[in-house]
Amino acid sequence: MSRTVLVTGGTGYIGSFTTLELILAGYDVVVIDNLYNSSEEALNRIQLISGKRPTFYNVDVTDAKQLEEVFEKHPGIDSVIHFAALKAVGESSEIPTEYYRVNVGGTITLINAMQKHNVKNIVFSSSATVYGDATKHEGMIPIPEHCPIGPTNPYGRTKMMIEMVIQDHCEANPGWNGALLRYFNPAGAHPTGIMGEDPLGIPYNLFPLLGQVAVGRREDIKIFGDDYDSHDGTAIRDYIHVIDLAKGHIAALARLRATNPGCRAWNLGTGLGSTVFDIVKGFEKTVGRKLKYQVVGRRKGDVLNLTAVPKRANEELGWSAEITLEETCRDLWKWVSNNPQGYRQQPPQELVADLDDWKKQAGVTSQKRVKKSPSTSETLSETISETTSKIAAAAEKAVEKVTETAETAEAVGATKAAASAEPRSAAKHDDKIGSDAVDTGLARTRSAARATVH
Numbered sequence: 001m002s003r004t005v006l007v008t009g010g011t012g013y014i015g016s017f018t019t020l021e022l023i024l025a026g027y028d029v030v031v032i033d034n035l036y037n038s039s040e041e042a043l044n045r046i047q048l049i050s051g052k053r054p055t056f057y058n059v060d061v062t063d064a065k066q067l068e069e070v071f072e073k074h075p076g077i078d079s080v081i082h083f084a085a086l087k088a089v090g091e092s093s094e095i096p097t098e099y100y101r102v103n104v105g106g107t108i109t110l111i112n113a114m115q116k117h118n119v120k121n122i123v124f125s126s127s128a129t130v131y132g133d134a135t136k137h138e139g140m141i142p143i144p145e146h147c148p149i150g151p152t153n154p155y156g157r158t159k160m161m162i163e164m165v166i167q168d169h170c171e172a173n174p175g176w177n178g179a180l181l182r183y184f185n186p187a188g189a190h191p192t193g194i195m196g197e198d199p200l201g202i203p204y205n206l207f208p209l210l211g212q213v214a215v216g217r218r219e220d221i222k223i224f225g226d227d228y229d230s231h232d233g234t235a236i237r238d239y240i241h242v243i244d245l246a247k248g249h250i251a252a253l254a255r256l257r258a259t260n261p262g263c264r265a266w267n268l269g270t271g272l273g274s275t276v277f278d279i280v281k282g283f284e285k286t287v288g289r290k291l292k293y294q295v296v297g298r299r300k301g302d303v304l305n306l307t308a309v310p311k312r313a314n315e316e317l318g319w320s321a322e323i324t325l326e327e328t329c330r331d332l333w334k335w336v337s338n339n340p341q342g343y344r345q346q347p348p349q350e351l352v353a354d355l356d357d358w359k360k361q362a363g364v365t366s367q368k369r370v371k372k373s374p375s376t377s378e379t380l381s382e383t384i385s386e387t388t389s390k391i392a393a394a395a396e397k398a399v400e401k402v403t404e405t406a407e408t409a410e411a412v413g414a415t416k417a418a419a420s421a422e423p424r425s426a427a428k429h430d431d432k433i434g435s436d437a438v439d440t441g442l443a444r445t446r447s448a449a450r451a452t453v454h
């Protein structure tokens, strides 16, 4: 039986890129999403790029009955990657019980359904937000996994509580495995320019906002504070390309399957910090002109420095972030400049026409199958070599022209249909509440390491 992965929240930004990477790695993927803050159009784009469409159900992760039905229909599911959640930090302080109901309650419902169907591997979309203000702990910038946990808002506390639920469940149930993936700042889009972040309403994060300034949808960007103790006075973050992040999930999943490690947390970051000005300058270079900005006061809750120590993931998962910040800026620019309406428009024909070239270059083939799951006694090096050989095998294969042409045509058709659909409502965006921080002195060195952006 083929290996099937259930992805909850698989039409969202990180969920859709992870679904794409799973398909490219040869997995069968079943996506559930209630489309509260995302669009089914993401599935059309996944199909255009990979030549394969994941099975999709409009199912809410808090609905036990519907979840049951999905597991019943797909007995091949042996693992779950769990993204489905509410994620607007500011909103979480306004309606905290809703955040606990959906995020924590939804995870418990999911685990119960998994338990019933003997599915024992869960990769969880956690966040660096669980660390809260790491700058207040001596020697914890950049942030290792053993940094004390201390989220500063209800959203972060739901992530912390879910980690604990998964940890306790794995301890109580031998044979269960949990990967708690703590993301730093995801950014970027697909290099083909046909898949990217599609924030609803007014975005809150730096990269999508810069994108809007660059395409003229926004006059300028407000820089939140230039009085931090960094090389240019602005705050430092660890920006990781969304494809690198997605690949981290595939590596974690392979690790769970191969070594049966129980529950473990891994940071997914680059280990390199960039200031806000580094990012603005880097993106200006990509766009080829200056972008208007205005320095204003610090944003409530922002901290000086959130940079990962990714060593554990590098060593144990055989994974590391590979895409540069320049490429991240380039991919974002290609996405926003070609798709000003995001998923509410058709992908430009010239980008669709370029897809075959991209696939050849990337060695993409859509029909690969994941081999039989390795036994639990296999070593980590076997896990790494399995992951590596999957990638190598994919890279060697020629494009399967006939199938892909047919499937591409089908996906374009679906895309056209979706583009004429009603626009979505309900603007949601992320933010982050914390407390201001002091520099540890490391900030300058870490951000200096990003000098190539300038």
Ligand SMILES: O=c1ccn([C@@H]2O[C@H](COP(=O)(O)OP(=O)(O)O[C@H]3O[C@H](CO)[C@@H](O)[C@H](O)[C@H]3O)[C@@H](O)[C@H]2O)c(=O)[nH]1
Pocket (backbone or CB within 6 Å): 089, 127, 128, 129, 183, 184, 185, 186, 204, 205, 206, 207, 209, 221, 222, 223, 224, 225, 235, 236, 237, 276, 299, 302, 306, 430, 431, 432
């Ligand atoms: O208009 C803006 C938006 C952001 N920033 C700055 O840019 C940096 C990055 O901000 P943003 O993109 O909003 O991300 P974070 O606040 O770092 O939070 C992101 O990354 C965290 C993990 O590191 C997650 O917990 C959050 O959910 C996610 O939004 C910060 O220094 C902000 O002050 C500005 O100066 N102007």
